[in-house]
Amino acid sequence: MADKPRKPGRPQGEGPGGARRGRPAAGRGQGAPRFSTGGGGFASVDEQLRMSLERGALRRRRARRHAGAGVGVPKAAKPEKRARQPQRLSPAEMEVAERLQKVMARAGVASRRHSEELIQAGRVTVNGRVVTELGTKVVAGRDIIEVDGRPLGQPEEKVYVMLNKPKGYVTTLFDPQGRPKVTDLLEGQVAERVYPVGRLDYDTEGLLLLTNDGDLANGLMHPARKVKKTYIAKVRGVPGPAKLKKLQEGIELEDGPTAPAEVKVLEVRAPNSATISLRIHEGRNRQVRRMFAAIGHEVIHLKRTTLGPLNLGDLPVGQWRPLTSEEVAALYKAAGLRLGGKPRAQRAARRRS
Structure with a gap:
């Protein structure tokens, strides 16, 4: 086969720089090693070092030149990005x-x-x-x-009142039907505006706490605190041991199962009625009545006797009294709150003159 003709202008074996690949270029010292410059040619060690220093100096000059314009510096160092000192807010802004x-x-x-x-x-x-x-x-x-x-003025002085609620009163502050409210029993006697903590049914009697201490009220009613309440229920008929066990373990109601209850039979008048003590920490609407109805016994009379550490005692129906300092402190503990200062029982409920 005939040899391929060579391209004119470049000797065979030479690179783009005119020197033979792997050999020193003409005119250069034979003893000095050379390295590629990255552009297709070669440079000596001295030349390589010189070019490296020049490139470093060039980068430093560019950094100094651009620093004034905010180019090439970290964002945190830019004048416009520096953290501003907090400004004082006006009373309206606070x-x-x-x-x-x-x-x-x-x-x-x-x-x-x-x-x-x-x-x-x-x-x-x-x-x-x-x-x-x-x-x-x-x-x-x-x-x-x-x-x-x-x-609505400044926060009022804290007031704590225990009332023995009679039947025929509602525990809401407003009743569209115009029925008597429990606050009517205090009207003209307690200067501060108080409200009931929790509720008692229209036909239920017993212990009701009224106060204007919102923190205490919320703490006592919060499900996580599990503040227990005792009810004395007179029911029609006499529940047997199996039914009482259902109350103790929890009753399935339309709004879900109830928590376990503490049950104690106080009196039996067979076969007509029984009086039972029921202690629970929940507060659903008409819960006690629904629990007894679920086991087939109607509640004839219902009364609440305790709320956490409070005990109704011998307080007459329809009457109220201010709580003592010790009772207020015990309620705070039951609600998981810290009492800021020792309450003064003498001022727990101020009468109008």
């Missing part, structure tokens, strides 16, 4: 908006749940406008809040 029912509870109007009832009933105005939305935010001390036309 005001914090809170939910309306929370402000009402702190001011002693009612518990948060009862405050929500007042809001939904249209009895609360904010800056002259009736408010029925539970998510309404207000700023205490700036917004004008009125309940039944009465302005």
Whole structure:
């Protein structure tokens, strides 16, 4: 086969630089080693070092030139990105908006749940406008809040009252049917606005705590605290051991199973009735009556005798009394709260002159 003709202008075996590959280029020292410059040619060690120093100097000059324009420096070092000193806020900016029912509870109007009832009933105005939305935010001390036309002022002195609720009274602050309220029993005797902690049915008697201490009320009613209450129920018929065991283990109701209860038979009048003590920590609507109905026994009479550490004792039906300092401290402990200062029982319920 004939040899391939060579390309003119480049000797065979030479690279782009004109030198033969792997051999020194013409005109250069034979003893000096050379390295590739990255551009297709070769450079000596001295030349390589010189070029490296020049490139480093060039990078430093570019960094100094660009530093004034904010180029090539970390963002944190840029003048416009530096952390600003906190500015002092004006009193208006320091005001914090809170939910309306929370402000009402702190001011002693009612518990948060009862405050929500007042809001939904249209009895609360904010800056002259009736408010029925539970998510309404207000700023205490700036917004004008009125309940039944009465302005919401500074938080009142804390009041703690134990009432022996009679039958025929409701434990809500507003009743569309116009039935008597438990607060009517205190009207004209307690200066502060108090509200019931929890509820008792219309036909149920017994111990009811009333206060304007929202923190204590919420703590006592919180399911996590499991504050126990004792009820004395007179039922029709006499439940047998199997039925009483169901109460102890928990009854399946339409809104879910109940927690285990402490059950004790106090009196039996066979075959007509039995009086049973039931101790639970839940507070569902008409729960005790529904529990006995689930085992086939109607409740004839129901009375609550204890609430946590409180005991009704011999307080007459329809009467009330202020709690002692020791009783208030015990309630705080049951609610998992710390008592800021020792309450003064003499001022627990102030009578109007």
